[in-house]
Each structure stands twice: as structure tokens, then as C-alpha cells.
Amino acid sequence: AQKITQTQPGMFVQEKEAVTLDCTYDTSDPSYGLFWYKQPSSGEMIFLIYQGSYDQQNATEGRYSLNFQKARKSANLVISASQLGDSAMYFCAMREGTEYGNKLVFGAGTILRVKS
């Protein structure tokens, strides 16, 4: 079964507008972590934001915020005031416990294109 689902293969947003990238997850572990990464065309992976399963507040990091809805198993990334440099692939990831330790799995990604 898919652990991390990103239903939007691609998104367009106008420069300076906000955009939401969707992510749903599936786990039976009560303690888990959710992450968002950005991958520009260069291929590097850039960490953006983290949300823990027990965190009461939604995480924020500058223009990035995470809309965490635990009951719905949803962890959407919101990018405010989009910039041309935000054009990239975005991945949602989850770290959960297994009998062998913590496993880190990724979704299929969403390509974001910012239009000027």
C-alpha cells in the first residue's frame, strides 16, 4: 500500500500568489515525522519543513507552512508569495518506526511551475 500519496503530478502558480501542495500518508505508528523537500533541476534535495505527529501547532519556516490535519492523515505544504525560484519538484516524506528502526519513505512528488 502507498505510504505517501501526492495526488498532484504538476501545479502552476502565478508569481506572488500562494500555492498548496497536497500530501496524505498512511501509518499505524502513533509516533512519526513528516517532511517536505524541494528538488530543483540540479537534483539536489533541499529540506524545507518538518512536522511531528505529536506537534500541536502547524510548522512554519519562512514562506513555508505545513497544514497538518492528523485525523485526515494530511500534511499539505503551503508556499506563500511564490517566487520564480520556487519552480522545482516537491516531495513529501514520512519517517516511521519499524522493527528494524526508522524508515524514511517519499511520495511521487509534485512539479511546481511559477509563472511570471
Add this chain to the structure above:
Amino acid sequence: DGGITQSPKYLFRKEGQNVTLSCEQNLNHDAMYWYRQDPGQGLRLIYYSQIVNDFQKGDIAEGYSVSREKKESFPLTVTSAQKNPTAFYLCASSADRRNTEAFFGQGTRLTVV
């Protein structure tokens, strides 16, 4: 500077040959991971290791092998049994806690010729 280093950046392999991708980290991280990424696709977990001399299969381990003889090093061997090895390979490391992000290397692009 602390970081995670993958080498080489580009690698060409003939069909039927084994090839080993290097991954070294000096971040004192316990956990290390190998992922495969195909064009326009997500990252799929090949192997992961939480501790020296121990590692676990991920979702697509067939045709790959790893070792973890040292904490700093987690090399990946792509064997001739891997039917479609051409891909971008990413290595990552992290502290073995759920609230810490993983740090990635720059990746190795493997092409079978």
C-alpha cells in the same frame, strides 16, 4: 565542513557488469539510506541501515546489495541482476530520531551502455 559525499557523479556501466556507488558522511549519523529516482518520478527506497553491520531491504532491493562496515560509509552495489539500472541514485543520512531531517548527497547518475 560536515556533509555527505557521493561519488562518482556520473557513471557508465556495460550490461552484465556490477558497479559500486560510494556514499560517505562525516555527520556522525547512525542512519543511512539509498534511494533510486527515475526521470520525473519519486524516490524509492532501496536499502537502509540504522547501525554498523546491519541493514534492511527497502521497497526495491532486488538486484542491489549494500554493506555497512563503518559508520561513515554505506556503499551500494548495482549487480548484473538489476534489469533496469539506469537511474539517479541518492544517498542520505540522518540522526536516528524521527524528528530530524535527512541530509542528501549530490547523487550519482548511472547509465548502462
